[in-house]
Amino acid sequence: MKILYFSWVRDKTGVSNEELTPPVSVTTVESLIDWLKEQSAGHAQAFTDVSVIRAAVNQEHVKLQHPVGPDDEVAFFPPVTGG
Amino acid sequence: MKILYFSWVRDKTGVSNEELTPPVSVTTVESLIDWLKEQSAGHAQAFTDVSVIRAAVNQEHVKLQHPVGPDDEVAFFPPVTGG
Amino acid sequence: MIRVQREDFDFGQEVAALSAGNKGVGGVCAFSGLVREMAGETEISAMTLEHYPGMTEKALAEIEAEAQTRWPLEKTLIIHRYGRLEPGDQIVLVAASSAHRDAAFDACRFLIDWLKTEAPFWKLEESEKGASWVEAKDSDTQAQARWLEKDQED
Amino acid sequence: MIRVQREDFDFGQEVAALSAGNKGVGGVCAFSGLVREMAGETEISAMTLEHYPGMTEKALAEIEAEAQTRWPLEKTLIIHRYGRLEPGDQIVLVAASSAHRDAAFDACRFLIDWLKTEAPFWKLEESEKGASWVEAKDSDTQAQARWLEKDQED
Numbered sequence: 016m017k018i019l020y021f022s023w024v025r026d027k028t029g030v031s032n033e034e035l036t037p038p039v040s041v042t043t044v045e046s047l048i049d050w051l052k053e054q055s056a057g058h059a060q061a062f063t064d065v066s067v068i069r070a071a072v073n074q075e076h077v078k079l080q081h082p083v084g085p086d087d088e089v090a091f092f093p094p095v096t097g098g
Numbered sequence: 099m100k101i102l103y104f105s106w107v108r109d110k111t112g113v114s115n116e117e118l119t120p121p122v123s124v125t126t127v128e129s130l131i132d133w134l135k136e137q138s139a140g141h142a143q144a145f146t147d148v149s150v151i152r153a154a155v156n157q158e159h160v161k162l163q164h165p166v167g168p169d170d171e172v173a174f175f176p177p178v179t180g181g
Numbered sequence: 182m183i184r185v186q187r188e189d190f191d192f193g194q195e196v197a198a199l200s201a202g203n204k205g206v207g208g209v210c211a212f213s214g215l216v217r218e219m220a221g222e223t224e225i226s227a228m229t230l231e232h233y234p235g236m237t238e239k240a241l242a243e244i245e246a247e248a249q250t251r252w253p254l255e256k257t258l259i260i261h262r263y264g265r266l267e268p269g270d271q272i273v274l275v276a277a278s279s280a281h282r283d284a285a286f287d288a289c290r291f292l293i294d295w296l297k298t299e300a301p302f303w304k305l306e307e308s309e310k311g312a313s314w315v316e317a318k319d320s321d322t323q324a325q326a327r328w329l330e331k332d333q334e335d
Numbered sequence: 336m337i338r339v340q341r342e343d344f345d346f347g348q349e350v351a352a353l354s355a356g357n358k359g360v361g362g363v364c365a366f367s368g369l370v371r372e373m374a375g376e377t378e379i380s381a382m383t384l385e386h387y388p389g390m391t392e393k394a395l396a397e398i399e400a401e402a403q404t405r406w407p408l409e410k411t412l413i414i415h416r417y418g419r420l421e422p423g424d425q426i427v428l429v430a431a432s433s434a435h436r437d438a439a440f441d442a443c444r445f446l447i448d449w450l451k452t453e454a455p456f457w458k459l460e461e462s463e464k465g466a467s468w469v470e471a472k473d474s475d476t477q478a479q480a481r482w483l484e485k486d487q488e489d
Contacts, residue, residue, distance in 0.1 A: 180302025193347010
């Protein structure tokens with residue numbers, strides 16, 4: 016699974032993207048976050064408050080309940096501030 | 099009194115502006131129109147339907163009840179179509 | 182700033198002036214109106230814009246001043262042409278710059294809505310059928326009325 | 336048309352392309368957003384726009400397609416820059432051309448409102464205090480919500 020981080024989420028994880036293989040129990044964005052938090056102190060800090068985290072699966076905005084699979088590209092970032 | 103006509107109002111009166119001296123009984127735009135209608139067949143035709151006539155006194159939009167005096171500049175035209 | 186002129190104008194250059202040298206501007210909204218080839222089913226060959234010199238400038242200055250009162254704006258601009266124009270030609274440009282986009286958008290739309298019912302311009306369209314004066318649109322009166330209704334709500 | 340680029344753009348030239356050679360266009364509405372010098376009380380020296388390559392283009396294309404569905408438009412344009420920008424620099428341009436001004440205005444505002452909440456861009460502001468990520472504004476979410484409410488009314 017390809018995971019990307021943007022803005023301060025990346026600043027906290029310390030990595031902009033990584034190729035990971037979560038266990039089969041990880042089936043949604045939400046459970047992916049729980050698993051990622053265990054990967055490093057930085058990851059744990061990035062996902063301390065999930066209410067300020069937004070996610071995209073395969074480059075589409077999704078809710079945290081959205082399913083994820085091994086071939087997905089999943090991105091985490093704060094609410095967007097372009098324009 | 100300086101009177102100006104624009105658009106099809108001018109086409110009908112046949113004159114773009116004229117210097118006139120209405121009788122003292124002409125005290126409003128409305129009474130001015132009634133008097134102007136007597137000045138020529140063209141004027142009469144221009145003011146056949148006053149509901150489609152708009153007026154300005156001294157370059158400000160006014161209602162037909164607005165007062166007019168000898169030193170005023172009065173203009174008649176259809177609803178504007180700029181922009 | 183307002184300008185009433187026969188000459189064409191450079192949209193980009195005019196709009197650039199609304200933010201040039203002013204780092205307090207966060208947004209610029211601009212609208213330009215052009216001569217369309219078709220008026221309903223009729224193909225237009227040209228259009229002549231007549232106006233009321235003196236009153237036109239006065240009316241546009243009042244509209245601009247009203248916008249400046251209603252919104253926190255940096256600059257506003259109204260350019261309106263008169264004379265003979267052809268399809269594709271620019272007729273009018275309105276623009277507003279502000280720290281915030283809502284003010285820029287609202288003011289820009291206000292400028293064109295009010296201009297359409299307040300500024301003394303009249304369009305004479307030429308087609309194969311001859312020349313005829315364009316009739317005022319109810320939709321323009323309604324567009325202005327929306328602003329007046331909002332005033333009453335406030 | 337959408338473009339995501341590091342380079343600056345020529346506002347006038349880009350907007351001119353929305354009506355060039357199309358005599359069915361009656362109005363063009365354009366909005367550009369610029370880097371402001373002040374963010375609240377803080378003076379900004381620069382701003383870096385990060386984005387999500389791939390998703391950005393997808394999101395902008397979807398926003399543009401949605402506007403084309405909602406209004407009768409001739410052309411639409413979204414240009415968004417990324418990278419390091421300074422106060423006074425252009426960040427974004429949205430524009431729409433249509434036979435009628437209401438459609439041009441509504442679509443233009445829709446483009447910027449939706450872009451602000453849907454397109455994956457993040458701003459990092461630099462000031463004397465250091466660098467900090469700009470927080471999303473409630474007003475932007477509300478601006479998008481207005482369009483969703485209108486949908487429900489229809």
